[in-house]
Amino acid sequence: MTRHVIRIHYLPGLVLLVITWLALGGPAPAHAYSCDMDVTDIDFGDVDLTTGASHFATGTMTADCTGNPFQWITICPNIGSGNGNSSGHDPRQLKKWGAASIKLNFNLFWPGSSTIWGSYLWPYPERPPVLHVRMGWSGSGSVSKTIDARVFGGQNAKPKGVYFSRFNNNHIYFQYMSGYHSDCSGSTKKRKPSFKVRIRNVKSCTVSATDIDFGSVGALTSNVDATGEVTVRCTYDLPYKIRLDGGSSGASSPANRKMSNGSQQVTYGIYSDAARSQPWGWRNSNDVNATGTGYDQTFTTYGRVPPQTTPPPGTYTDTIVVSVVY
Numbered sequence: 001m002t003r004h005v006i007r008i009h010y011l012p013g014l015v016l017l018v019i020t021w022l023a024l025g026g027p028a029p030a031h032a033y034s035c036d037m038d039v040t041d042i043d044f045g046d047v048d049l050t051t052g053a054s055h056f057a058t059g060t061m062t063a064d065c066t067g068n069p070f071q072w073i074t075i076c077p078n079i080g081s082g083n084g085n086s087s088g089h090d091p092r093q094l095k096k097w098g099a100a101s102i103k104l105n106f107n108l109f110w111p112g113s114s115t116i117w118g119s120y121l122w123p124y125p126e127r128p129p130v131l132h133v134r135m136g137w138s139g140s141g142s143v144s145k146t147i148d149a150r151v152f153g154g155q156n157a158k159p160k161g162v163y164f165s166r167f168n169n170n171h172i173y174f175q176y177m178s179g180y181h182s183d184c185s186g187s188t189k190k191r192k193p194s195f196k197v198r199i200r201n202v203k204s205c206t207v208s209a210t211d212i213d214f215g216s217v218g219a220l221t222s223n224v225d226a227t228g229e230v231t232v233r234c235t236y237d238l239p240y241k242i243r244l245d246g247g248s249s250g251a252s253s254p255a256n257r258k259m260s261n262g263s264q265q266v267t268y269g270i271y272s273d274a275a276r277s278q279p280w281g282w283r284n285s286n287d288v289n290a291t292g293t294g295y296d297q298t299f300t301t302y303g304r305v306p307p308q309t310t311p312p313p314g315t316y317t318d319t320i321v322v323s324v325v326y
Helices: none
Strands: 002-011 013-023 034-039 042-047 055-066 072-079 092-096 099-109 129-134 140-151 160-166 171-179 189-191 197-202 205-209 224-234 241-242 257-261 264-271 288-291 296-305 322-323
Touching: 013 171, 034 171, 034 189, 034 322, 042 140, 042 264, 055 072, 055 129, 055 171, 055 197, 072 140, 072 241, 099 197, 129 140, 205 322, 224 288, 224 322, 288 296
Parallel strands: 042 197
Antiparallel strands: 002 013, 034 055, 042 055, 055 140, 072 129, 072 171, 092 099, 092 160, 099 140, 160 197, 171 189, 205 224, 224 296, 241 288, 241 322, 257 264, 264 296
């Protein structure tokens, strides 16, 4: 039974009407509270690991809660190791699609920091951030938190392909409880959202070269030799070919390229071996084949000017285009 008591207080120039609700039989029961939780996938997109750089991405965890007006709820979003390597945490790992033994190191962090996002439920010291949400007048409230993710640099020697880790089942366990607490010990409520982390290492090659400088010579009565270098960096385990074109004259043979000074020319060749027996050209029969390591690979270009009629003095040059086919 509920009884209404009305008290009227008279003050000079002011009338206050106070209505007091008396509930007989004890206070009304509190509403049950609950939270729905979600975590977005974290996708690094397409990257080139041969750069040696770190790669960054973010995800977001959200909690939407209902309960009594102005009620506090404490949330402990425990995130475990993930199935890329369920027994490791520093670093966590992504596994390669179709070759699970190949791993890529990464980790998840509290937003804007180097603190690993951990769990109260695993054997490692790292813990999750403890979140607090207060219900509004309507008895609802929400909170969100950014999850920073980083694939560490220096992992050049990884083959192309997709790497991933799933966080579900026992790899994620969000606890929550009523009140404002420093942790979630004693919590009986939980949610198990799921999300995945993904990155794709694309195949890639870069190339650079140094000049071959034969220096200053007199009569071209004997071989004049010099060397240069071609440096290639390709994705680990990626087959590729290095091709040198025929130069500015469009030479039909790699041993008969031409350096020019106006209408005057000097014949020369570029070879892939020190003995100058393997002309280096632009066809399958005379290119150079290699397989990427994820790091720089350097190849010597062996140049030779053979004996020939000596043209008028001057500076003779040619430009060679280096191509990498993969």
